[in-house]
Amino acid sequence: MNLAVNGLRLMGKRCGVGRYLEYLLRGWDGLEHPFERILVYTPGELEEPIALPRDAEVRIIRTGESPTYWEQVALPQRHRAGDLLFCPSYVIPLAARGRVVLTHHGSYEALPDAFPWFERVKSRWVYQLSARRASLVITVSESSKADIMRYYGVGAEKIRVIPNGVDPTFRPRPDPAAARQTRLAYLGADRPFLLFVGKLSRRRNLPQLVAAFAQVKTERGLPHALLVIGPDPLGQDVPRLAREQGVGDAVRYREFASHVELVRIYNAAELFVYPSSYEGFGLPVLEAMACGLPAIALRNSAFLEFAEGAAHLAADGSVAELARAITEVLSSPARRAQMRAAGLRRAADFSWNAVARETLATLAEVASR
């Protein structure tokens, strides 16, 4: 029996689920498992190459059609019923024969306002069907498990919680010259900065973050900049938000940063802010903590599980709450030092190698049923 992997999310520049799958594939290298081969199906050549386990190969199924067509029609046609299919991103091909394991990264239904209604309607039924049809659902936090049970009616016995990990290259790098160069490269000046990394989804409250940053900066006369890194599918236009708040000069935006760049950026920042109203996991917060960077997140969902006591959890994503949290952390070096130490301790408990091992063992278990 082979392990087939739906590699749709490996296409393009990888963030979110694409990175999750990349970490798993890296972590599977050299592990024992009952599968003959690991077949990673993709709709085309990968734009960004990927390090695969030695017993894995990429199989390209070309269609020229939409990703949905590829996932729902082309993939199940090619996939053999005797193989186990692993779908790392919310959705499975509903026509797929044989056993399927799904990873669900957090239920959108928990936060209806954050998504347009048509997306909710569309995703609701396909997510629900996927979760119900799958032999097993892996999810990344207890809060996400509770939501999957509640919104999709999936039984607890069919859900396995395996949190995210953090790559060992995310670690403190005490190198002031490098940090200075990183600030020059990304900000155009050697000034302290606040950092956000992640797709600019609505639930992540970017307008509120920019407004809170502007408020604190003005009130306190801070020299700080704000660096925002992540794709902007909604067209929120961070530079415009900054200009509207009168801090156009202090806010910098980048669509993407590679893994090696992120390590340097986390190490050059003063404070990480991730004001998300809901996350299945919230990996960038863990990565910031692993680099010794104090982090602000919100008091909700998975943050209560892995970030409580290490990150500063603000009550909600309102401008007032965010401004208060930023002020509190920035004005207290002692608080930052304590957060740094606690964050490092906490992050040490999370490793992609362990996640990869547990995930592969779970897949093997389903395959052996």
Next chain:
Amino acid sequence: MLSRSYPNEVTPVLGIWTEELVRHVAGLCDLRVISPVPYCPPLPGLRQYTRFRRVEARERRRGVEVWHPRFLTGPGYSFHNYEAETYYLGVRRLVARLRRDFPFELIHAFFSYPDGVAGARLAREYGVPLVITEHAPWHPWMEQYPRVRGQAIAASRQSALHITVSHYARATIARYAGESDRLRVLPNGVDEELFTPLPDGGRPRPGQILFVGLMRHVKGVDVLLRAMQRLAAERPDWRLVLVGGGFYQSSLRYTERMRALVGELGLEGRVEFVGMKAPGEVAAYMRESAVLVLPSRSETFGSVILEALACGTPVVATRCGGPEDVVTPEVGRLVPKEDPDALAAAIAETIEGRAWYDPRRLRRYAVEHFAWGRIAEQTVGLYAEALAPVAGGIRS
């Protein structure tokens, strides 16, 4: 094409970049190469100079017709001020003869002096545009030779296009010849067939740090050794491999000093001097190493960076001129020059993050931007620009 720096039987690695470019341009337009070599009478002894007598007057090298006329020069820089004149006298008659059945439309000279200055005179005589490629910065050289400076500035101003290999080198020319649209940057290329990565799934030696270059003070090997000392305590398994040597006494002396420094720093057994290697062997070292380090104090371009990247190996280089044009955050690290602490930290970061520098991505970057075929196409594009009629008459 006028290039004194061009490989021949006696000096096979002299001006190899010029040859690479010429070879690729030759596929796109009809060209002849004139590469003068020093004239030396058949005296006994003086092997260092009489060896040039072995160079054939005309040869076909790697598919390109190359003429080697003689010109008068002296040892070292003794004749430097007058080389453009003797160079011109050395090639004048050959150019006139070639012209009869090869009516060239453009002269491309490599190095502003003496090639560019002689080329300028020929271009005036034949009424054709001149393109100069400069591989070296003009500073501090131009300070030392005022007579050369005047001629080189005049040649630059006469040229239709004056190409440099890095923004750093361009700035040094602009400083003397004045800022102008004529000054362009076109990098060196890389031989993507020679410099290739390990096969897919191949793993580099985890702690192998590589230096490739001449053994000279300007290359900063001493700084790299001091960085190695800083890494030694925490990383006893990391090794430094030094590939390269030199032709001159100064290189031999520097190498000896470096060997002594290895002892002083307690790095015995961690540093290997492997000497000069053929390009194929250099490529093998590059692809099997965890990182290539270029610790130079000054570098006009830094071709080894590109070669390492084409081999899929990340780089750490100093901010010393040329590397700034090539090393992006995704393919390696730039550090201040003469800073062993920063160099050590960058080497450690790169080796520890090595799994995230995908060799295929590094190679793609090198090949997409710097394959010789691509540089040659851009060169020919510049020829077209130089040949295009200019409003207001001939460029001068």
